[in-house]
Amino acid sequence: MTDVSIEDDGVPSQEVEDVELYHATSWLTKYVFSQDAKVIAIQYACTAIAIGLVALVLSWLIRLQLAFPGAIPFIDANVYYQAVTMHGMIMVVYMLTAIFLGGFGNYLIPLMIGARDMVFPFVNMLSYWVYLLATLILAASYFVPGGPSGAGWTLYPPQAILTGTPGHEWGIILMLASLILFIVGFTMGGLNYVVTVLQARTRGMTLMRMPLTVWGIFTAAVMALLAFPGLFVACVMLLLDRTLGTSFFVPAIVEMGERRDYSGGSPILFQHLFWFFGHPEVYIVALPAFGMVSDLISVHARKNIFGYRMMVWAILAIGILSMVVWGHHMYVSGMNPLFGFFFAVTTLAIAVPTAMKVYNWVVTLWRADIHFTTPMLFALGFLITFVNGGITGLYLGNVIVDVPLSATLFVVAHFHMVMGIAPVLVIFGAIYHWYPKITGRMMDERLGKIHFWITFLGAYAVFFPMHYLGLVGVPRRFYEMGETAFVPHSAVGLNIFMTVMALIVGFSQLIFFYNAFKSLKHGALAGGNPWRAASLEWQTPETPPGHGNWGKQLPIVYRWPYGYSIPGAPDDFLPQNAPPQRGEHAT
Amino acid sequence: MLVAAIMALVVVASLLFHFLSPWRPTQIASNWGFIDDTLALTFIVTSIGFVAVVLFMSYCLYRFRHQPGRRSTYEPENRRLELLLGGITTVAVILLLAPGLSVWGRFITPPEGAMEVEAVGAQWSWSFRLPGADKHFGSTDVRFIDTANALGVNPADPRGRDDLIVANGELHLPEGQPIKVLLRSIDVLHDFYVPELRAKMDLVPGMETYFWFTPTKTGQFEILCVAYCGIGHPQMRGTLFIDSDSDYRKWLAAQKTFAQTRKAEAF
Ligand code: HEM
Ligand SMILES: [Cu+2]
């Protein structure tokens, strides 16, 4: 398999010195201004989930309006567009990015690679507080004159800064300021993830012995460090256009009959900058999910992940290719149409490594020993929604097929399936899976399964039919459709159905929260390694892991993290740090 | 096993939904049947993939579910299988791309002699301009925009005097004639969308964009704006009439030229 670095005495050479840890002395520095990656992880995750719940409630408002136009008195066009904008922005940036990288990244990277902590613990702490500030500023826009931005999460100028847009007074300024801060905070965290993975691996933890979770988060962090600057400059420039009257993105225009002082700017330039960030962003969310789902499937199917090396190369290939496909969001934007050829080819090229990953997950199930635990169910739900959503990506990536479908509900259905539902299912699976390590207790399996079936089937029922309204031609971002001849009347019933399902899915999350809180105190004691998993984070001397993770001695790694059912081994799993067994081939 | 069965059922239900649901693309009314064909091809290729992957998964879930004494097989990789799967996927992708790109090539090259029409978007209404008798548009600039000259036609440009200005959001076009639509916005991004045509394109302030099509059916079609353009976005509607030749000529004769609209304003 992977390279052999076991020396004569069977112990890999020392790669890193053990580090001197910062010791927290008070309750405040231990739990609030903590520099322990595990505490920071929980802070990140709780903040992301809290703001994510706001976005969830906003999605109900959107869906209620679409199903019962005008029936709910306080939802007018302003409120609707503000809800759509805040929902999209929060979900993509403040919820998903933060929970995957800030939450799971912080918790899992040091434990999985056998480090004591992130390499820059103080910067790590700062990254969380800046993120919290950014989130609060965004939330504050609900309390300023004019309310939050209603410019759409894509923020396209000139519309985003003109008066015909909800929230143009303050909302857009706060959103831009918040994004700028978010990126500052993220950069601090991202540098930590990258440097820690490169520099702080324990003895024997070669790159090709890292769990795919670490590979996914690592690659996503590198991509984010490259992609977020695009959004950063776009936000700064747009903020200047809005406040100081520069004209980076606004040409000479007439607004509501009045000449504005702008001239010479390019709205398309903004779109290039935005999507140079925006497309990689999809994979910044997806790659950690890919990694985590690989680990979930492997552990709960008691089988080594199939084609590990292919999986690593596929992650890297997807990471690199996804930096050159942003134009597929701009096929009908008025950019030079010749770019359509380039972006269609690169976009569809990503389908190949992506499909390879899917095949490898599925082939991992072949001749496995599948346990239908809650984490496994969520991983399976991910597979279906991801394949479904990935496939519709082939429609939208193939430039000519995108022409009729772009800006319709088909697009909304596609990206919710692939980057909304699929990663969220992985997040839930991952929480059920790692909860015992974090708290020392198990979550309730029965409640977990009920939660899974409602969430998975419900979300599928919301977004699968939505494709068909898109095929009919129903546009997205419409406050109300009105009477339109080309939309059959039956669409009304379908809209109501989707809304009811969305409400059910939303409320069913209460089961999850109940389970998570109840299990904190009343869950069954987990022990150190309840799933009998092979990767390093399950081999800590204490559970939950103490300060510095590993006690006196850092672990030594002898093999890859997928040592399940190795022929000749007595148990059906062999931890990464178990000394080589007699007759074992090095892996 | 229940899980395997439900997962397989999700595929079956999806396929049933596809074939039984009443929500189908609108009747096409332009030459872009190629787009529909590429869409159909994409559906076939991708559905085969979806069904195969999920049914295989369901089979594994059923066949390899945990039972007492079961142990999985240790199989880190299988070069041949991976190459085979990668190869099949590559072929499928090429199968989708090749026709897609060739149709895109046609989409971006309007035929010689296509009739030119201009569609202008402003928050939140559509206006149109036809080149008039001289077959040439007069130049435009936002500097010239005022209540009497909503489209900003240059009053000093002689080619613009006979341009026909259609300000009521109703555009008439003759059937069977290739049309090149020139798109211009005077404030924010808009997007000209008629579902029955399949073709669409953004209107970008500060530049001119285009697309082309040949209408193939007479009738009346809704024009929507599908680039979010502010609070009135969904109300930005227009109507496209595809007329027989004689109807079209009748309509054309009733339109006002730029010069006429200016004179009317002068009184
Ligand atoms: C129960 C879960 C969810 C429901 C019911 C839901 C529903 C919706 C609806 C109805 C829209 C507006 C469609 C339109 O443009 O007319 C929307 C927009 C959007 N949603 Fe969700 N959503 C959910 C979860 C998510 C998640 C997890 C993400 C994360 C990727 C997400 C990302 C977005 C984005 C980016 C937009 C576009 C916003 C815009 O157009 O500015 N949603 N959602
Ligand atoms: Cu993209």
Ligand SMILES: [Cu+2]
């Ligand atoms: Cu518009």
